[in-house]
Amino acid sequence: MRRMAGIVLAALLFACIMYAFTFVKTYDYNSSDYYYTDPIEGGKVNETVTGHYIENTKNETGAINAVTAIVVEYRGFDTLGEVTVLFTASTGVSMLLYSLHQRRKRREANLILKEGSKIVLPFILLTGAYIFIHGHLTPGGGFPGGSVIASGFLLMMVAYPKYFLKESRVSITESVAGMIFVLIGMLGLVFASYFLENFLSLGDVGRLFSAGIIPIIYIAIGFKVGAELSGIMNNLKGVEE
Amino acid sequence: MIESIIAWVMALLAFIAAVYAVEAKDLLSSAISVGIASLVVSILFLMLHAPDVAITEASIGAGLTMAIFVYSIGRTERWEK
Numbered sequence: 001m002r003r004m005a006g007i008v009l010a011a012l013l014f015a016c017i018m019y020a021f022t023f024v025k026t027y028d029y030n031s032s033d034y035y036y037t038d039p040i041e042g043g044k045v046n047e048t049v050t051g052h053y054i055e056n057t058k059n060e061t062g063a064i065n066a067v068t069a070i071v072v073e074y075r076g077f078d079t080l081g082e083v084t085v086l087f088t089a090s091t092g093v094s095m096l097l098y099s100l101h102q103r104r105k106r107r108e109a110n111l112i113l114k115e116g117s118k119i120v121l122p123f124i125l126l127t128g129a130y131i132f133i134h135g136h137l138t139p140g141g142g143f144p145g146g147s148v149i150a151s152g153f154l155l156m157m158v159a160y161p162k163y164f165l166k167e168s169r170v171s172i173t174e175s176v177a178g179m180i181f182v183l184i185g186m187l188g189l190v191f192a193s194y195f196l197e198n199f200l201s202l203g204d205v206g207r208l209f210s211a212g213i214i215p216i217i218y219i220a221i222g223f224k225v226g227a228e229l230s231g232i233m234n235n236l237k238g239v240e241e
Numbered sequence: 242m243i244e245s246i247i248a249w250v251m252a253l254l255a256f257i258a259a260v261y262a263v264e265a266k267d268l269l270s271s272a273i274s275v276g277i278a279s280l281v282v283s284i285l286f287l288m289l290h291a292p293d294v295a296i297t298e299a300s301i302g303a304g305l306t307m308a309i310f311v312y313s314i315g316r317t318e319r320w321e322k
Contacts, residue, residue, distance in 0.1 A: 007260055014256045018249070067293060131296065139292040144300060151304035158308075229305060236312040 062202030062211035063136035071141065072214045076196035079217075080181065083224060087178065090228040097235040109159045117159040124152035132222030136211045142218040146225025153230040157237050170231045177224035184213050184220075248288055255281040266321045272310035276303045 053066055053074075063069040071079055131138075132145030156163045188197035196213075203210035258278035265271040279302030286295040 003264070007264075010256070010260060014252070018252060021248070021252075140296050141293065144293060144296040147297060147300040147305060151300045154304060154308050233305070233308060236309060 058205055061198065061214065062205050063214050064206060065136055065139060065141075067139075068135050068141050068214060068218065072135075072217050073198065076185070076217070079221070080185070080196075083178065083181065083221060086225065086228055087174070090174075090232050093232045094235050108161065113159050117155045121152055121156060124155070125149055128152065128222070128226065132218050133215065134208070135218040135222075136214045137206065137208070142221030143225055145218075145222040146227075147229055149222070149226035150229030150233060154233050157233060164237070165230055165234045167231070167234070170227050170234065174224050174227040174231070177220040177227065180220040181217055181224070184217055188213070244288065248285060251281045251285050251288075254278075255285070267319065268314050268321055269311065269319055272307055272314065275310065276307035279303045279306070 053070060057063060057066045057069040061069040061073045063073065128145045128148035130145075131140035131148060132142045135141035135145070153165060185196040188199050189195050191197075191199035196217075198212040198214075200212035202212055205211075208215075255278045258274040258281065262271045262274040262278065265274065279298055283295045283298035283302065286292075286298055
């Protein structure tokens with residue numbers, strides 16, 4: 001009885017959400033002012049925070065992807081905190097699981113999974129690297145790119161029972177990437193008077209080598225997130241002896 | 242038209258997978274259906290023009306979270322009491 005009531009409640013909620021979805025306007029490629037309309041009042045907005053970001057990110061930061069410009073440039077200090085949170089979480093997982101030296105018998109994976117993962121792994125790593133190197137141009141950035149890389153290593157761990165990452169290499173990658181992030185912020189303090197201020201030239205907007213410190217910081221974040229998530233997976237699988 | 246049909250099918254799939262994940266006694270299939278739900282939701286994100294959220298949802302929600310669940314089930318018990 002109680003279970004049925006729960007399912008009915010979930011179905012009602014689902015119906016409400018789908019009814020609300022019918023009011024969402026789909027993207028109209030012909031009208032350029034879709035993103036400028038106020039979702040509550042319905043009129044055009046230009047002088048709000050959203051409007052400012054959409055109008056000025058390209059000139060102020062040199063990044064085409066406005067999300068990246070906000071994450072790395074306008075709210076860079078928040079991102080430093082986020083990376084710290086992730087680092088603390090992965091440290092906690094390591095502390096909890098490092099002492100569990102379980103040597104369990106693992107079944108060998110079948111031939112197709114083993115050979116297929118060998119073929120697919122470089123492409124997964126390349127996709128992850130592409131996502132975080134082009135973070136200022138195309139959708140994505142350090143966090144998605146790093147998690148794609150970690151899922152590539154996860155595939156190898158699933159396919160091969162004896163595949164482990166070296167703990168020291170993972171931690172060195174993570175530490176160096178984090179230090180680069182903070183160091184670039186400090187350089188901003190020295191050269192441009194603010195922490196994490198962009199002190200390099202913006203360059204040609206739309207090129208790979210543009211937008212100053214944004215690609216450098218996002219590459220560091222990509223390495224850091226990838227190393228942390230792969231380290232968590234490595235610890236969950238069991239520690240190499 | 243076709244977009245809205247795909248969106249409805251995806252949303253129904255996500256709903257069924259979410260209800261199954263709560264109701265199933267087998268925790269392994271429950272974890273797998275959580276992964277299915279989050280994969281389907283990532284397709285919905287892509288259709289709502291949020292490709293960066295879709296990438297993150299697909300790799301973290303469908304990949305890494307499911308792996309964490311599966312490893313945890315391997316260290317504890319598979320069947321819910």
